[in-house]
């Protein structure tokens with residue numbers, strides 16, 4: 001393909017992005033910043049709705065964070081942008097199909113599953129990945145039918161990342177607090193009936209190593225009808241942690257300060273108790289005669305420094321048993337392989353160099369294939385982290401395009417791929433369709449004095465659109 005014309009109005013550079021979460025949108029935004037090239041972007045998602053984890057992951061009581069969708073709407077308003085929702089790679093369309101229609105393909109499918117814990121009993125009834133609970137309360141169509149036994153009084157959340165905090169906070173909010181959110185309507189009803197009274201969040205290392213951020217832990221101390229406490233002896237810093245904080249930034253120091261403030265809290269008689277623990281690891285879940293989790297055995301840990309200087313936990317010979325009827329393991333998300341796309345199974349990511357997908361056999365870049373977001377770098381960082389990440393990928397894509405290193409699609413016309421998509425998935429959802437759904441959700445919310453009432457099944461979404 002002569003490079004003189006690729007990227008011109010007559011021959012736009014055609015890009016497919018698979019996965020319409022923040023990473024996909026930021027990649028589109030960066031592509032559109034290349035104003036000397038004419039670039040057309042088709043953004044695909046297996047769900048009819050865009051925005052990925054902003055819709056299905058960000059906690060419903062963090063509505064402000066969700067307002068980032070206004071920026072995504074502006075990207076989608078570009079006349080060279082199209083959304084193909086309800087179209088799944090591997091089900092409706094393949095990588096080989098895409099190669100016939102696009103010069104470049106970006107995979108931005110995030111991390112859709114959880115990391116396993118691998119302790120005895122973690123498959124008992126009542127033991128769940130936190131990721132499933134998050135997707136359930138956010139109304140993700142694939143998780144709306146999950147069952148969580150909220151008749152249990154005592155719950156453990158394993159891990160001290162921001163997801164663990166979200167899960168614990170949602171369990172400890174009052175129905176009035178939840179009413180002000182866009183939590184799925186069925187989750188609101190079930191949480192209204194919840195008998196959960198005690199939530200234990202379990203960190204295997206100390207306060208200085210907690211993965212959550214300062215504002216998130218501070219919020220735990222401000223819940224309407226829940227007392228949050230930290231056992232004072234677990235809030236104390238050991239000498240290794242004290243030394244590690246010498247070079248820490250303000251946010252890290254503030255986080256430890258907040259934990260220590262919480263350790264001075266005394267319960268004030270609120271209906272629920274949230275207990276933030278440190279230096280404990282679950283070693284076994286114990287079930288009752290029906291195979292339902294009833295207890296968790298914990299080992300107390302101490303910290304040690306590795307040769308590289310990082311602080312890790314190691315078990316002592318001190319154990320304790322916690323009575324819990326519901327367990328959420330919140331120890332990180334994990335990417336899943338995409339059909340026809342290389343995958344590094346140990347890291348749960350697509351092998352890549354600066355976003356260029358690598359051939360696992362040769363470790364050389366595969367022509368025209370790129371990745372960004374969690375499926376590129378692993379499940380770390382906040383929504384904004386995806387912006388520089390997408391910039392790195394897109395800058396490499398533009399360098400490749402300028403050097404003529406692109407796929408050679410046989411049918412590069414925008415109309416050609418639309419015909420294929422409509423043939424494979426007649427119920428494709430466009431961005432205009434999504435905007436109609438969005439308006440309906442907002443007006444359903446208004447009727448109930450809530451920010452939004454979501455459609456939570458694909459069938460309901462399609463029916464609302466008259467498809």
Ligand code: NAP
Nearest residue numbers: 159160161162163164204205211330331332333379380381
């Ligand atoms: P994360 O931040 O990586 O936290 C994972 C937690 O699991 C860590 O505390 C980790 O402890 C612990 N863990 C891992 N393996 C364990 C094991 N075998 N036993 C016990 N504990 C174990 O992951 P995340 O909470 O899923 O969050 C993912 C990303 O989304 C993060 O970057 C997070 O900040 C972001 N996020 C942000 C927000 C927000 O900004 N409000 C909300 C949600 C998520 P170690 O440190 O000891 O490994």
